[in-house]
Amino acid sequence: MFRGNYIQGQFVQVSGSESSGEWITRSPADLGDSLGSVAYSYAAVEEAVFSARNAQRAWRRTSLEDRVSLLKRYQEQIRIREAEFSNLISREIGKPLWESRTEVSAMVNKVDITIQDSMKLVQPFQIPAVMPDTLGSCQYRPHGVMAVIGPFNFPGHLPNGHIVPALLTGNTVVFKPSEKAPAVGQLMAECFHAAGFPAGVFNLVQGEREVGRRLSVHPGVAGVLFTGSYEVGTRIKQDTLQQHWKILALEMGGKNATLVWDDADLDVAVHETLVSGFLTAGQRCSATSRVIVHQSLLEPFVERLHAKAKAFRIGHWSEEPFMGPLIDSSAVDRYMKFIGIAAREGAELIMRGKALELSRPGYYVAPTIAWIQTPSLEQTRRSVFQQTELFAPALAVLGVADLEEAIAQANETQYGLVASVFSKSRDVFEKCREELEVGLVNWNKSTVGASSKLPFGGFKKSGNHFPTALTATLYCAAPVSSLEVAEPKPAEVLASAMPGLNWS
Ligand code: NAD
Ligand code: SIN
Numbered sequence: 001m002f003r004g005n006y007i008q009g010q011f012v013q014v015s016g017s018e019s020s021g022e023w024i025t026r027s028p029a030d031l032g033d034s035l036g037s038v039a040y041s042y043a044a045v046e047e048a049v050f051s052a053r054n055a056q057r058a059w060r061r062t063s064l065e066d067r068v069s070l071l072k073r074y075q076e077q078i079r080i081r082e083a084e085f086s087n088l089i090s091r092e093i094g095k096p097l098w099e100s101r102t103e104v105s106a107m108v109n110k111v112d113i114t115i116q117d118s119m120k121l122v123q124p125f126q127i128p129a130v131m132p133d134t135l136g137s138c139q140y141r142p143h144g145v146m147a148v149i150g151p152f153n154f155p156g157h158l159p160n161g162h163i164v165p166a167l168l169t170g171n172t173v174v175f176k177p178s179e180k181a182p183a184v185g186q187l188m189a190e191c192f193h194a195a196g197f198p199a200g201v202f203n204l205v206q207g208e209r210e211v212g213r214r215l216s217v218h219p220g221v222a223g224v225l226f227t228g229s230y231e232v233g234t235r236i237k238q239d240t241l242q243q244h245w246k247i248l249a250l251e252m253g254g255k256n257a258t259l260v261w262d263d264a265d266l267d268v269a270v271h272e273t274l275v276s277g278f279l280t281a282g283q284r285c286s287a288t289s290r291v292i293v294h295q296s297l298l299e300p301f302v303e304r305l306h307a308k309a310k311a312f313r314i315g316h317w318s319e320e321p322f323m324g325p326l327i328d329s330s331a332v333d334r335y336m337k338f339i340g341i342a343a344r345e346g347a348e349l350i351m352r353g354k355a356l357e358l359s360r361p362g363y364y365v366a367p368t369i370a371w372i373q374t375p376s377l378e379q380t381r382r383s384v385f386q387q388t389e390l391f392a393p394a395l396a397v398l399g400v401a402d403l404e405e406a407i408a409q410a411n412e413t414q415y416g417l418v419a420s421v422f423s424k425s426r427d428v429f430e431k432c433r434e435e436l437e438v439g440l441v442n443w444n445k446s447t448v449g450a451s452s453k454l455p456f457g458g459f460k461k462s463g464n465h466f467p468t469a470l471t472a473t474l475y476c477a478a479p480v481s482s483l484e485v486a487e488p489k490p491a492e493v494l495a496s497a498m499p500g501l502n503w504s
Pocket of ligand 1: 150153178210213254
């Protein structure tokens with residue numbers, strides 16, 4: 001099933017002598033379902049960057065209209081293969097089929113949003129008479145070859161969110177999908193191929209960490225558009241420190257809080273928290289992992305949340321569950337370890353996550369609700385359970401007495417991606433929006449499910465101030481400003497404006 005890397009407009013299998021290793025990929029939702037063996041090669045990184053560099057000159061000169069029409073053809077290919085895409089995402093990473101369908105429609109929509117909305121941010125513009133007799137103008141130019149490094153949890157939508165704006169602004173691309181989702185990466189390459197992109201404009205290299213590292217540090221790569229963990233993002237930053245000119249757009253993790261205030265609609269808050277914490281088995285950068293509840297609602301909130309969490313269906317992606325499995329066995333082990341840590345730190349485990357044995361063997365787990373007793377800022381700061389991004393279905397719930405304390409608790413994290421506020425009061429929401437140290441603050445809506453029509457990015461350990469989604473074009477193109485004088489005045493006239501030149 002695996003066709004190798006996609007370089008210079010064709011799939012190339014890794015030959016025995018070039019192979020740097022291989023791995024077998026299995027569905028986390030059914031360990032009996034193997035997707036095949038993927039070979040990778042360090043030499044392919046060199047070949048893919050070479051191919052992308054060679055294609056760069058012609059691609060940046062291709063008119064925007066032609067680039068748009070090729071991307072529309074790519075969009076059409078995704079549409080045609082929508083069912084195949086959704087099934088493959090679900091098979092490969094285990095998320096329910098209904099959820100994979102929403103991922104694929106986000107990929108389709110991304111093309112139109114980039115063309116219609118994001119490209120406006122990098123439109124050329126002019127300022128007449130920016131100085132006397134001078135036209136000011138600005139044009140945006142591509143950086144060159146962009147390396148796109150993808151995560152596993154949205155194996156199509158998130159890399160696509162970098163690739164589409166990178167191509168549209170005139171860059172060429174080398175994409176390395178997550179080693180946990182090589183098949184979705186391959187299907188994207190097939191869509192670019194079928195759309196008829198010129199050879200070398202889009203390239204794909206399969207591989208694990210070392211392939212990603214070699215790609216990031218390659219001197220022919222002008223920028224690294226990364227979505228993944230803080231640890232790997234920081235590693236990429238360190239590895240490229242001597243290449244200070246490289247664009248690094250780092251979309252990293254989250255430890256997101258939901259605030260439930262005393263006037264909130266309790267059922268809405270419970271519903272949205274359930275979705276925020278447990279959708280995709282908590283494997284979203286935007287997942288809620290801490291719920292900060294006004295004391296007056298704490299008991300009924302926990303009770304209802306527990307009842308709803310016990311009731312939802314966990315299972316194979318084809319069976320319409322609410323939640324599928326974790327991605328692999330090490331994610332399950334890590335989840336179990338952190339539940340133990342929560343207990344040792346004194347949390348009351350209202351619901352204790354455990355590995356589940358379902359009819360199809362997979363990495364299924366039950367969710368966790370941990371009630372933090374007598375919380376304090378000091379305790380939050382020291383809590384490994386409350387500070388670490390778990391990427392698993394686990395919620396810490398804590399009660400607070402006033403809004404200042406709630407905001408302080410929410411900010412007591414090294415991450416800064418998303419927060420949600422549940423309250424009838426716009427004043428409460430506005431205060432939270434002003435004071436929460438995050439890139440997105442939602443009101444009466446879950447932390448997950450961001451819109452591609454808005455910027456998406458966080459502060460602190462969550463990002464490096466290059467938000468993606470709507471604003472992705474801004475890190476894909478550099479402004480070039482000009483002072484234009486089409487018909488300069490004679491030199492003696494110019495010189496007369498400057499004392500002391502003695503021009504004549
Ligand atoms: P990860 O960081 O483990 O891996 C991401 C990618 O980096 C993979 O393709 C991997 O092969 C590659 N990689 C690993 N080491 C590398 C190195 N040294 N140099 C270059 N590349 C390297 O992340 P993951 O487990 O796939 O995804 C989960 C993480 O992603 C979570 O932390 C989550 O919060 C984050 N995430 C962030 C966003 C966002 O938009 N902010 C969205 C989704 C996921
Ligand atoms: C993610 O990128 O991990 C989640 C984004 C979202 O929920 O919208």
